[in-house]
Amino acid sequence: MQDTQDTKDTGRFESLGRLEDLPQSYRDELTAQNLAPLWPSLRAMLPPHVPARRTETTHWAYRSLRPLLLKAGELTPIEKAERRVLVLANPGHGIDKMQASPAIYLGMQLLLPGEKAPAHRHTPNAVRMVVEGTGAWTLVDGEKCPMNRGDLILTPSGMWHEHGHDGADPVIWLDVLDIPLVYYMETSYHVEGPHQEAQAGQGAKAYARGGVVPTTVFQRSGKRYPMLCYPWADTRAALLSLAEDQPDTGAVQVTYVNPETGRDAENILGFYALMLRPGQSLRLAARSPAQVLHQIEGQTDVDVDGKAFALLEADTAVVPGYTAVELRNRSELEPAFIFMADESPLHRKLGVYETR
Numbered sequence: 001m002q003d004t005q006d007t008k009d010t011g012r013f014e015s016l017g018r019l020e021d022l023p024q025s026y027r028d029e030l031t032a033q034n035l036a037p038l039w040p041s042l043r044a045m046l047p048p049h050v051p052a053r054r055t056e057t058t059h060w061a062y063r064s065l066r067p068l069l070l071k072a073g074e075l076t077p078i079e080k081a082e083r084r085v086l087v088l089a090n091p092g093h094g095i096d097k098m099q100a101s102p103a104i105y106l107g108m109q110l111l112l113p114g115e116k117a118p119a120h121r122h123t124p125n126a127v128r129m130v131v132e133g134t135g136a137w138t139l140v141d142g143e144k145c146p147m148n149r150g151d152l153i154l155t156p157s158g159m160w161h162e163h164g165h166d167g168a169d170p171v172i173w174l175d176v177l178d179i180p181l182v183y184y185m186e187t188s189y190h191v192e193g194p195h196q197e198a199q200a201g202q203g204a205k206a207y208a209r210g211g212v213v214p215t216t217v218f219q220r221s222g223k224r225y226p227m228l229c230y231p232w233a234d235t236r237a238a239l240l241s242l243a244e245d246q247p248d249t250g251a252v253q254v255t256y257v258n259p260e261t262g263r264d265a266e267n268i269l270g271f272y273a274l275m276l277r278p279g280q281s282l283r284l285a286a287r288s289p290a291q292v293l294h295q296i297e298g299q300t301d302v303d304v305d306g307k308a309f310a311l312l313e314a315d316t317a318v319v320p321g322y323t324a325v326e327l328r329n330r331s332e333l334e335p336a337f338i339f340m341a342d343e344s345p346l347h348r349k350l351g352v353y354e355t356r
């Protein structure tokens with residue numbers, strides 16, 4: 001939405017009446033009939049130019065989070081947790097709200113060797129970004145996605161999913177869900193289900209090359225989500241060749257898409273991988289959606305409105321909407337890789353998406 005008028009608008013009422021200006025008896029009569037006057041709240045609901053945001057720029061250091069998550073592995077058996085997760089809660093929304101931004105939930109999940117997290121499905125969409133460990137897998141509607149660092153795995157709305165771990169060391173991943181929005185819409189629920197058998201037909205293999213996709217004329221996948229596992233090795237290679245091909249491009253970024261439609265991989269949140277060249281500084285312009293940054297490889301200096309912190313490997317941060325972000329790769333020798341999640345698909349569908 002663009003401003004059509006200057007703030008020094010003529011004919012504007014300077015200050016509106018307050019609730020306290022109304023006689024108590026009148027207020028009581030309104031309340032008794034489930035009525036409320038708009039004018040005392042109008043400015044708060046529609047502030048000038050920049051929306052009110054509860055989301056605070058928040059940084060979670062993996063180094064200090066990890067021991068607490070491993071401790072949860074000692075304190076709480078998987079049977080008592082179902083999903084053993086520490087939620088990355090934005091203090092601006094209140095820790096108990098368990099949300100990182102208006103539409104984004106973040107959690108760090110731990111699965112120990114031999115453990116299983118049973119099958120269920122739910123209305124919120126989820127993705128997993130694998131942070132550490134090998135040997136675990138997620139089974140999504142029968143497709144077995146191996147979990148290795150940097151891999152992105154979708155579990156879209158309504159799809160069965162369960163996790164297991166055949167390896168020797170703890171596996172940790174970042175869950176990103178749109179549950180705050182789906183819950184707010186009063187549409188959040190889950191269903192438990194039986195263990196599924198893994199089936200052949202790995203989407204990640206069928207759609208491994210962006211320029212060519214299986215010919216659907218002969219063999220329609222019939223799936224709304226044909227690709228569920230996005231191996232980091234492929235995404236990393238795509239970023240490196242993009243950087244090499246376009247040496248003058250500032251933002252070396254790829255979007256995780258549905259390979260059959262070319263659209264965002266999921267409906268509500270968007271997912272991206274960003275590469276910073278050695279020594280590169282990059283300014284991400286202020287845009288309406290809140291966004292998450294998660295460092296896959298390397299170290300990045302981040303500055304958000306004067307709040308500065310270093311995103312070390314496996315660190316996660318969230319930034320509110322309408323806020324520019326300055327990034328700088330701390331290494332002069334190696335590229336840095338960042339996974340990003342944001343609310344862009346939602347904002348575009350709602351018609352509120354904007355860049356400032």
Ligand code: 1HN
Pocket residue numbers: 083085107109117122126161175177179
């Ligand atoms: C969920 O189903 C998982 O399947 C993780 O691993 C985190 C947070 C809220 C609601 C459902 C999972 C979740 C979740």
